[in-house]
Amino acid sequence: MTAPAFLAALEYGCLYGIMALGVYLTFRVLDFPDLTVDGSLPLGAAVAAAAITHGINPYVAILLACGAGFCAGACTALLHTRLGILGLLASILTMIALYSINIRILDGPNRTLLGLPTFLDDVARLGLPLYLATPWIMAAVVLLIALLLVWFLHTEHGQAMLATGDNPSMIRALGVNTHSILVVGIGISNALVALCGALIAQNQGSADVSMGVGTIIAGLASIILGETIFGASSVLRSCLAVIGGSVLYRLAIGTALSLHLGPFALAPSDLNFVTAIIVVAAMASPKLGRKRT
Numbered sequence: 001m002t003a004p005a006f007l008a009a010l011e012y013g014c015l016y017g018i019m020a021l022g023v024y025l026t027f028r029v030l031d032f033p034d035l036t037v038d039g040s041l042p043l044g045a046a047v048a049a050a051a052i053t054h055g056i057n058p059y060v061a062i063l064l065a066c067g068a069g070f071c072a073g074a075c076t077a078l079l080h081t082r083l084g085i086l087g088l089l090a091s092i093l094t095m096i097a098l099y100s101i102n103i104r105i106l107d108g109p110n111r112t113l114l115g116l117p118t119f120l121d122d123v124a125r126l127g128l129p130l131y132l133a134t135p136w137i138m139a140a141v142v143l144l145i146a147l148l149l150v151w152f153l154h155t156e157h158g159q160a161m162l163a164t165g166d167n168p169s170m171i172r173a174l175g176v177n178t179h180s181i182l183v184v185g186i187g188i189s190n191a192l193v194a195l196c197g198a199l200i201a202q203n204q205g206s207a208d209v210s211m212g213v214g215t216i217i218a219g220l221a222s223i224i225l226g227e228t229i230f231g232a233s234s235v236l237r238s239c240l241a242v243i244g245g246s247v248l249y250r251l252a253i254g255t256a257l258s259l260h261l262g263p264f265a266l267a268p269s270d271l272n273f274v275t276a277i278i279v280v281a282a283m284a285s286p287k288l289g290r291k292r293t
Contacts, residue, residue, distance in 0.1 A: 007135050009254040013247030014138035015200055016218060018145055020226075020246045021239060022192030023219030028238065029153070030185045031165040035091040037193045037219060039098030040072045041212040044194025045201035046105040049113055052202070058118050062198045069194025072098060073186040081179040102209045110208040118202035134203070141199075145192065146239040152188075153235050161185050162235075217275055222246035225282040252278050 019041060026034040044065035051061035072094060079090035103109060123133050152158045163171040164181045172178055193215070201207040226245020232238040256274045257267075 004131060005254055005258065006251070007131055009250040010247060011135040011138050011203075013250035014135065014142045014243070015196060015203065016250065017142040017222065017243040017246035018199070019193045019196035019215060020219045020222035020242045021142075021146060021149055022189040022196070023216065024223055024238065024242045025149070025189040025192070026186055027220065028223065028232075029162055029165050030182065030189075032182065032186060033088045033091065034073070034076060034186055034189065035088065035216055036072055036076045036094045036098070036186070036190055038212045038215045039095035039102070040069045040190040040193045041197040041200075041215045042102050042207065042209050043072055043098050043105075043212075044069050044197030045207035045211060046102045046111075046197075046209070047194070048198035049111045049201050049207035050105050050107075052113055052116050052118065053111065058121075058202060062119075062195060062202075065194045065198035066191045069197075070187040070191040072194070073188070073190030074183050076190075077179075077183040077186040081182055099209060106207060106209065109210070110206060112206045113202060114205050118205070119199070120202060138199075142243055145195075146243060150236045150239055157181075157184070214272060214275070217272075217279070218246075218249065221275055221279045221282065222249050224279060225249055228282045249278060 019037065023034075023037060026032045047065040047068045048058075048061040051064050052058055056064070076087075076091045076094040079085045079093060080087045083090075085093070120130060120134070123130060123137055126133050153162060160171060160176050161181050161184075164176070164178045164185070168178050171181075197207075197212070200211070222245040223242050224245070225248055226241035226243070227238065228245075229248065230237065230241035230244050232241055253271065253274055257270070
């Protein structure tokens with residue numbers, strides 16, 4: 001792998017690490033199977049792109065994207081808690097609805113941001129080439145978000161959220177409204193995913209309704225890979241492991257797609273196949289390790 005390819009993998013590993021933290025919040029903390037993220041990532045990108053093209057400050061556009069993502073997650077939670085729809089089905093319904101909503105927001109299947117202001121304009125003012133500065137800025141952003149998430153999970157509300165995912169019957173017996181916990185938790189999760197989408201749209205200069213396909217797989221792969229390699233003995237370690245897993249996942253994909261074995265070479269269309277192999281290897285490695293001992 002070349003140096004530019006390595007920096008690109010680091011950059012996108014950190015960017016998608018924000019999404020992976022959101023997936024971690026639902027799947028590990030709340031124990032809720034949420035597929036809304038496949039729709040909330042392009043939702044964040046669509047809202048940010050539409051806002052910027054209408055003259056709104058790029059940072060305000062990011063906040064609007066986070067708000068839209070929170071609403072999408074809250075919608076899934078309300079379908080589950082208020083209407084009694086199975087959690088997995090509720091998230092699928094929201095994801096399907098978001099596809100049409102995203103097209104409406106973008107006024108088409110995609111929208112370009114070329115020539116429009118983005119957060120990269122401020123990065124360029126640092127005096128370093130973007131390919132050198134952006135990866136480290138994204139690393140700082142994802143670490144800051146991870147620390148904020150760890151702080152939140154150590155607050156009273158965060159502890160209630162952890163207890164809701166671990167033993168909902170017990171926490172309900174203590175008088176905690178688990179329905180409200182789910183609405184807030186799934187909302188925050190999708191707000192993080194939408195934040196990731198907004199940053200990616202500004203980073204690559206466009207938003208597309210299909211950019212969220214496979215988001216949940218990438219998030220789960222990052223979580224499983226990170227926890228397998230780095231462990232998950234505490235909330236802080238788990239969050240850092242998720243970020244590390246996201247970076248390793250992107251590096252593994254970049255390495256696999258750059259391999260050339262004689263006439264055989266992987267193409268970008270093989271990305272899902274490579275992802276499946278990585279997830280299987282990460283999930284099977286603990287069991288294989290126990291068999292060897």
